[in-house]
Amino acid sequence: MGEVIEVGILEGVASTTIKKLHKAGLATLEAIAVTPPREIVALTGMGVDTAIKVNTLARLKVDPGYVSASDLLETRSHMMRSRTGSNEFDRIMGGGIETGVITELIGEFGSGKTQICYTLSVLAQRPVAEGGLGGRVCVIDTEGTFLPERIKQIAEARGYDAQEILSNVLIARAYNSDHQIMLVKNLPKIAQEHDIKLVIVDSMIGHFRGEYIGRGTLAERQQKIAGVLGNLLRVAEAFNLSVVLTNQVQAKPDTSYGDPNRPAGGHVMAHACTHRVYLRKGRQNTRLVRVIDSPYLPEEKIRIAVTAAGICNEDETTNMEYDPDMYTAPEEPEEFSLEEEKVETPEELNLELDEINLDE
Numbered sequence: 527m528g529e530v531i532e533v534g535i536l537e538g539v540a541s542t543t544i545k546k547l548h549k550a551g552l553a554t555l556e557a558i559a560v561t562p563p564r565e566i567v568a569l570t571g572m573g574v575d576t577a578i579k580v581n582t583l584a585r586l587k588v589d590p591g592y593v594s595a596s597d598l599l600e601t602r603s604h605m606m607r608s609r610t611g612s613n614e615f616d617r618i619m620g621g622g623i624e625t626g627v628i629t630e631l632i633g634e635f636g637s638g639k640t641q642i643c644y645t646l647s648v649l650a651q652r653p654v655a656e657g658g659l660g661g662r663v664c665v666i667d668t669e670g671t672f673l674p675e676r677i678k679q680i681a682e683a684r685g686y687d688a689q690e691i692l693s694n695v696l697i698a699r700a701y702n703s704d705h706q707i708m709l710v711k712n713l714p715k716i717a718q719e720h721d722i723k724l725v726i727v728d729s730m731i732g733h734f735r736g737e738y739i740g741r742g743t744l745a746e747r748q749q750k751i752a753g754v755l756g757n758l759l760r761v762a763e764a765f766n767l768s769v770v771l772t773n774q775v776q777a778k779p780d781t782s783y784g785d786p787n788r789p790a791g792g793h794v795m796a797h798a799c800t801h802r803v804y805l806r807k808g809r810q811n812t813r814l815v816r817v818i819d820s821p822y823l824p825e826e827k828i829r830i831a832v833t834a835a836g837i838c839n840e841d842e843t844t845n846m847e848y849d850p851d852m853y854t855a856p857e858e859p860e861e862f863s864l865e866e867e868k869v870e871t872p873e874e875l876n877l878e879l880d881e882i883n884l885d886e
């Protein structure tokens with residue numbers, strides 16, 4: 527979260543204007559920069575010209591345009607990652623769910639998208655030293671499926687203070703796409719006031735798909751979705767928080783082989799989301815997870831499990847009872863030892879060769 531603005535920080539802006547911004551909850555450069563002038567007018571009652579001016583000045587301070595790669599590296603060094611509950615999942619995400627970008631969870635119904643969101647809304651609150659983001663969580667629930675009972679259950683199963691966890695998850699129900707757009711526009715204010723470190727939108731385009739039906743409305747729909755995604759990305763960057771979106775898959779009618787499903791939302795979603803995670807149902811309570819289209823993460827497929835404690839590694843599935851040792855923070859990786867890797871005896875060496883032959 528940025529410094530609270532004072533008179534003089536925005537050149538030529540009157541103290542009364544600064545006061546109005548403060549009163550409207552737009553108290554930092556970041557919040558002013560990511561709030562469109564129209565919104566600033568609506569929130570503060572100031573004139574359009576003044577709103578454009580403060581927005582432009584704040585934007586230039588926050589984002590001067592071109593930056594050197596070394597400055598960019600510096601900015602990225604503030605990036606944090608929240609663990610997911612499964613250290614296998616963390617591993618393929620490069621260490622967890624990143625701040626500053628949008629991560630998209632894609633999958634059919636029951637594939638575990640909301641379960642991952644629940645788990646993240648507990649774990650992201652943990653201090654940075656414990657693999658969390660050390661802040662609050664804000665959820666935009668478009669389906670009315672985000673239930674506090676499940677958050678409580680996951681928090682308790684992991685041995686955390688459930689009341690505290692629950693009080694730090696802010697949930698807004700979005701009733702239609704316009705309402706969703708409004709809630710997203712309001713995020714800079716909420717993020718700043720409540721020290722939000724994770725924003726969840728579950729699901730991102732459900733309302734848009736339901737309301738804009740037919741080819742004639744496609745362009746308008748995509749434009750609106752792009753607007754929301756743009757706002758979300760700016761909030762992610764300005765407040766160094768994680769944005770996690772869920773997205774359904776839709777069947778591609780012209781597929782004769784392979785997976786007929788593809789993420790909904792087309793190029794607009796693909797473009798805005800830095801990390802796209804594809805989920806599929808696996809046996810029993812397991813789910814297959816694969817990162818797709820990522821700029822630097824490997825496309826490796828792993829398996830996670832949905833349990834009473836939320837998302838876990840696959841091998842934690844057999845024990846559904848709460849085991850305090852099972853859900854504590856992942857241990858530091860053991861020191862890599864060449865000794866342990868070395869094949870000790872000729873017998874073992876033969877065995878290994880036999881196994882290789884068998885496989886072939």
Ligand code: GTP
Binds near residue numbers: 634
């Ligand atoms: P849609 O929102 O319908 O698109 O699906 P989704 O991908 O959000 O599905 P969700 O994450 O809600 O996954 C639902 C599945 O999670 C259910 O089918 C259950 O199998 C599983 N699940 C939910 N709660 C629990 C639980 O407490 N324990 C276990 N083991 N599984 C659970």
Ligand code: MG
Binds near residue numbers: 639640641728
């Ligand atoms: Mg869901």
